Amino acid sequence: MDFKDYYKTLGVPKTATEKEIKQAYRKLARENHPDVNSGDKNAEKRFQEINEAYEVLSDADNRKKYDQLGSQWRNAGARRGPGPGAGGGVEFDFSDLFGGGGMGGGAESAGGFSSFFERFFGGGGGRQPRGGPQPQPQQEQPSSVDVEVSLAECYSGTTRQLEIASPQVCPQCRGAGVIGNGICPVCRGAGKQQGTRRLEVRIPAGVTQGSKVKAQGVTMVIQVKPDPDYEIKGRDVIRKTNVDLYGAVLGSEVNFRTPSGKEVSLKVPPESQNGRSFRLSGQGLPAAAGKPAGDLYVKLEVSLPTKLTAREKELFEELARLRA
Numbered sequence: 601m602d603f604k605d606y607y608k609t610l611g612v613p614k615t616a617t618e619k620e621i622k623q624a625y626r627k628l629a630r631e632n633h634p635d636v637n638s639g640d641k642n643a644e645k646r647f648q649e650i651n652e653a654y655e656v657l658s659d660a661d662n663r664k665k666y667d668q669l670g671s672q673w674r675n676a677g678a679r680r681g682p683g684p685g686a687g688g689g690v691e692f693d694f695s696d697l698f699g700g701g702g703m704g705g706g707a708e709s710a711g712g713f714s715s716f717f718e719r720f721f722g723g724g725g726g727r728q729p730r731g732g733p734q735p736q737p738q739q740e741q742p743s744s745v746d747v748e749v750s751l752a753e754c755y756s757g758t759t760r761q762l763e764i765a766s767p768q769v770c771p772q773c774r775g776a777g778v779i780g781n782g783i784c785p786v787c788r789g790a791g792k793q794q795g796t797r798r799l800e801v802r803i804p805a806g807v808t809q810g811s812k813v814k815a816q817g818v819t820m821v822i823q824v825k826p827d828p829d830y831e832i833k834g835r836d837v838i839r840k841t842n843v844d845l846y847g848a849v850l851g852s853e854v855n856f857r858t859p860s861g862k863e864v865s866l867k868v869p870p871e872s873q874n875g876r877s878f879r880l881s882g883q884g885l886p887a888a889a890g891k892p893a894g895d896l897y898v899k900l901e902v903s904l905p906t907k908l909t910a911r912e913k914e915l916f917e918e919l920a921r922l923r924a
């Protein structure tokens with residue numbers, strides 16, 4: 601890929617005004633127009649070159665970029681070779697400076713623009729019409745982050761401090777990319793550098809596994825920390841509670857806290873079977889996103905006595921005889 605001297609192509613000095621560039625372009629375009637030079641391949645090529653030069657120099661932004669590139673191009677060319685420590689030349693990522701334009705191959709592109717143009721001004725194929733909106737370099741990526749929350753936080757809502765990768769205006773050159781006549785050494789001409797943004801985000805009550813919460817341009821995907829005491833099904837929350845044989849047979853009371861911290865006293869009626877479920881209406885995950893609150897299910901797990909004494913065994917044998 602060759603460096604294109606667009607000023608030379610249009611036959612104007614670097615100091616040429618907008619008007620002078622326009623005049624030079626019109627004159628050359630007329631002279632080299634394919635309609636008046638039919639079959640002349642050289643004229644056709646010149647005509648394309650003239651258009652390309654004008655495309656860049658007639659646009660104030662592009663011209664500024666091009667002028668900047670002009671001096672840098674020579675520095676880049678003077679580098680001895682690749683790799684760190686090779687000469688004192690400043691490493692320079694052109695794609696940063698020009699917003700990641702197509703890094704196209706070496707061949708002339710189908711549109712008649714040179715690979716030089718495509719690389720630095722082509723914007724990956726879809727050129728903006730002149731005067732239209734310029735492609736914005738390195739827009740902030742929409743970020744999505746996994747955020748782990750406890751079940752209790754699903755009930756109460758919570759906040760999180762997040763650090764989001766975010767390009768920042770370069771503090772050295774204040775976004776200009778240049779300092780004096782040179783490329784800014786801090787951002788290497790990009791005008792931005794990678795930074796982080798600290799956000800405090802609110803996660804509302806009622807989120808559950810996989811819920812998406814959008815705040816300040818960030819999408820948080822909720823991951824509920826597994827809790828050995830609870831299982832979540834939709835908005836319902838299931839808890840197992842242990843009761844011994846005598847409590848299940850004779851009736852008892854179990855006390856526990858719901859994930860929201862509420863103290864509950866559950867009456868286990870006599871002769872409750874193992875696995876019996878009790879529903880506490882509305883005590884599941886709180887209402888959110890138009891969905892009503894879930895229920896809390898308490899499931900009995902009856903534990904049987906072990907290491908029976910001789911006397912206990914005797915009594916169980918008596919019970920068994922009564923039931924036979």
Ligand SMILES: [Zn+2]
Pocket residue numbers: 770771772773774775776777778784785786787788789790791792
């Ligand atoms: Zn800078």
